Amino acid sequence: MPEIFINGQSVQAEPNQTVIEAAVANGIEMAYFCWHPQLSIAGNCRICAIQVEGRSWVEIACNMPVSEGLRVQTDSELVNEYRKSVMQLLTLNHPVDCGICDKAGECKLQDYHFQYNGAPSLSRDPKLRLTKFHPLSERIVLDNERCILCSRCVRFTHEVSKSKSLGITKRGDASVVRATEDGSFNDDPYSDNVIDLCPVGALLSRSFFYKSRVWYLQPTPSVCPRCARGCTVQLWHRKPEWKLNALDARHNVSIERVTPLENAAVNGPWICNVGRDLGSFFERPRAEQAMTNGSPVDLPLAIEHARRLIESAKRPIALLSNWGSNEELDAFERALGARFEAFYKIDRVPEPGEVVEDDLLIRADKNPNTAAARTRFAPFEGDAALDDATDLLLVWGEGLDFTRVPRGAQVILLGAWLHTDNAQADVFIPISIQTERRGHYTNFEGVVSAFELCVAKKATVADAEALFAALAAPPGSK
Numbered sequence: 001m002p003e004i005f006i007n008g009q010s011v012q013a014e015p016n017q018t019v020i021e022a023a024v025a026n027g028i029e030m031a032y033f034c035w036h037p038q039l040s041i042a043g044n045c046r047i048c049a050i051q052v053e054g055r056s057w058v059e060i061a062c063n064m065p066v067s068e069g070l071r072v073q074t075d076s077e078l079v080n081e082y083r084k085s086v087m088q089l090l091t092l093n094h095p096v097d098c099g100i101c102d103k104a105g106e107c108k109l110q111d112y113h114f115q116y117n118g119a120p121s122l123s124r125d126p127k128l129r130l131t132k133f134h135p136l137s138e139r140i141v142l143d144n145e146r147c148i149l150c151s152r153c154v155r156f157t158h159e160v161s162k163s164k165s166l167g168i169t170k171r172g173d174a175s176v177v178r179a180t181e182d183g184s185f186n187d188d189p190y191s192d193n194v195i196d197l198c199p200v201g202a203l204l205s206r207s208f209f210y211k212s213r214v215w216y217l218q219p220t221p222s223v224c225p226r227c228a229r230g231c232t233v234q235l236w237h238r239k240p241e242w243k244l245n246a247l248d249a250r251h252n253v254s255i256e257r258v259t260p261l262e263n264a265a266v267n268g269p270w271i272c273n274v275g276r277d278l279g280s281f282f283e284r285p286r287a288e289q290a291m292t293n294g295s296p297v298d299l300p301l302a303i304e305h306a307r308r309l310i311e312s313a314k315r316p317i318a319l320l321s322n323w324g325s326n327e328e329l330d331a332f333e334r335a336l337g338a339r340f341e342a343f344y345k346i347d348r349v350p351e352p353g354e355v356v357e358d359d360l361l362i363r364a365d366k367n368p369n370t371a372a373a374r375t376r377f378a379p380f381e382g383d384a385a386l387d388d389a390t391d392l393l394l395v396w397g398e399g400l401d402f403t404r405v406p407r408g409a410q411v412i413l414l415g416a417w418l419h420t421d422n423a424q425a426d427v428f429i430p431i432s433i434q435t436e437r438r439g440h441y442t443n444f445e446g447v448v449s450a451f452e453l454c455v456a457k458k459a460t461v462a463d464a465e466a467l468f469a470a471l472a473a474p475p476g477s478k
C-alpha cells in the first residue's frame with residue numbers, strides 16, 4: 001500500500017487510487033465538481049487543484065495516481081490563488097440567482113465560493129444570457145446559465161443508465177447541455193439521478209420545482225417499496241419546527257421529495273424514477289374509516305366484530321401482504337398463525353408502461369418483501385387454496401380480485417387505500433402505510449433494510465403489527 005502525504009499528513013492509499021480517492025477515503029477534505037466516484041474522470045472543472053511539493057505549478061488531484069512517497073499540498077499559496085481564479089472563472093457568467101434556486105442550501109458552487117473565493121466578480125463585462133427554463137425532459141428543467149459544464153450528467157447517461165441521451169453542443173461560452181432529439185432522455189428510467197449529480201442548480205426536478213427550501217425539510221431513512229430491490233432512500237418531509245399553520249397544511253405531512261441514500265449492498269448511489277415518485281404514490285386517497293358491512297363504525301367495534309368472525313370460523317384462510325414488514329409478518333405468525341391457514345399473495349404487478357426489469361436496479365417483482373413472506377408462508381397460487389368450505393377470508397393489502405372470494409365466505413379486509421372493495425368486506429379495518437411506522441424489509445438478495453417513521457398515523461387507523469395481537473384476543477377483551 002503506497003504511503004502518500006497530503007499537507008504533511010500520512011495517508012495509506014490503495015495501489016490504483018488517485019490522490020482524490022485516497023483523500024476522500026481518509027476523510028481529508030478536497031474540493032471537486034466534475035469528479036464522481038462512480039463516473040469516469042473528466043478533469044474539466046480544475047477545482048481539485050493540488051501542488052506536488054518541489055514543483056512550481058498546480059495539477060489536478062482527480063487525475064493524479066498515487067505513488068509511494070508522493071507529497072502534495074491542497075492549501076499552498078499557489079493552490080489557493082489558483083482555486084480562487086477557478087471560482088472567478090466558473091462564476092463569470094453564472095447568474096448567482098441563489099435566492100430563487102432549488103439547489104440553494106446544498107450547492108457546491110455556493111459553498112466553494114465562500115470557502116475559496118468570497119470576492120466580487122473581477123469582470124466588468126455583462127454576463128452571458130443563456131436559456132433559463134430549457135425543458136430537458138418531462139421530468140427535468142435545465143437552467144443553462146447555472147451550468148458549469150462539468151459533464152457529470154452527460155457521463156451518467158453514457159456510463160450508468162446507458163441511454164446516451166445527453167451531450168454538450170457548440171463550443172466555448174456557447175456550449176450547452178442538450179438531450180438527443182430521439183427523446184431517449186424522456187424514456188431513461190434513471191434520468192432523475194442527474195439532478196443529484198449536478199453540483200449546481202442547473203438541473204431541476206419539475207416535481208420539486210419551487211416547492212420548498214431544503215432547510216425546511218428533514219430526510220428520514222427509508223426503503224423504496226416499489227420493487228424487490230428495496231433501494232435505500234431518504235424521504236424528505238417538513239420539519240416540525242417549520243410546520244405551516246396558515247398555508248396548505250397537507251405540506252406538513254407529505255413527502256416533498258425522494259433522494260437515494262447511498263448503500264453499496266443494495267443500490268449504490270442511484271435509484272430509479274419510480275422511487276423518486278414515492279411521494280405521489282403515498283399520497284393516493286387513504287382509507288381512514290373502519291366499516292362493518294359497508295357502514296362506518298369506530299375502530300374498536302370493527303376489531304370486536306372481526307374477533308367474533310375469527311372465533312366462529314371453521315375454515316379460516318388468510319391472504320397476507322408482501323408489503324408487510326418483517327415485524328408484521330412475524331406478528332401475524334405469532335398471533336394468528338395457528339388459527340389460519342395462511343398464504344402470502346402478490347399485492348402489485350407491473351403497471352402499464354412501467355419498466356419490468358433491467359440490468360441496473362429495477363426488478364420484475366414490484367413488491368418490497370416477497371423474500372421475507374416466502375420464508376414464512378406458502379404462496380397463494382390461485383383458487384386451489386379457496387374452496388367452498390372456506391368460511392372466513394382475512395385479506396391483508398391489495399391485489400385480490402374479490403370475484404374470487406368463495407360464495408358464503410365472510411371477509412375481513414385490512415387496507416390502507418380507498419377502494420370500492422372496502423365496502424364489500426364484512427369488516428374493513430384501515431391500516432397504516434410505510435411512512436407512518438418503523439420496520440424492515442428483506443430484498444430479493446436477502447439484504448435487510450430498515451425504514452423509519454416520517455409522520456404519525458391517524459387514531460382511526462390501525463398498525464398491522466398491533467392489530468394482529470388484538471385480533472387474536474377472545475371477543476370482549478379490552
Ligand code: SF4
Pocket residue numbers: 146147148149150151152153154177197198199200202203
Ligand atoms: S447540467 Fe449540471 S451536471 Fe450537467 S454539465 Fe451542467 S453543471 Fe454539470
Ligand code: SF4
Pocket residue numbers: 224225226227228229230231267271272273274275276361362363
Ligand atoms: S429500483 Fe425498485 S426499489 Fe429501487 S427505486 Fe426503483 S422501484 Fe424503488
Ligand code: FES
Pocket residue numbers: 031032033034035042043044045046047048060061062063
Ligand atoms: S474534480 Fe478534478 S478537475 Fe474537476
